[in-house]
Amino acid sequence: MPGKGDHEKWYCPCGRHMAVITRTREISPGVVADTKKKLACLPEGWMQ
Numbered sequence: 001m002p003g004k005g006d007h008e009k010w011y012c013p014c015g016r017h018m019a020v021i022t023r024t025r026e027i028s029p030g031v032v033a034d035t036k037k038k039l040a041c042l043p044e045g046w047m048q
């Protein structure tokens with residue numbers, strides 16, 4: 001499986017925004033907030 005490791009790239013639906021998150025047991029609220037900021041086009045509540 002490619003991309004195995006603790007980093008993951010998340011792409012915005014628009015294709016122009018990208019965020020790299022570090023996978024941990026639980027993604028911290030700070031990381032969620034930062035990712036939301038970077039993937040600005042995602043609708044509210046995308047991380048369900």
Ligand SMILES: [Zn+2]
Nearest residue numbers: 012014017041
């Ligand atoms: Zn976007």
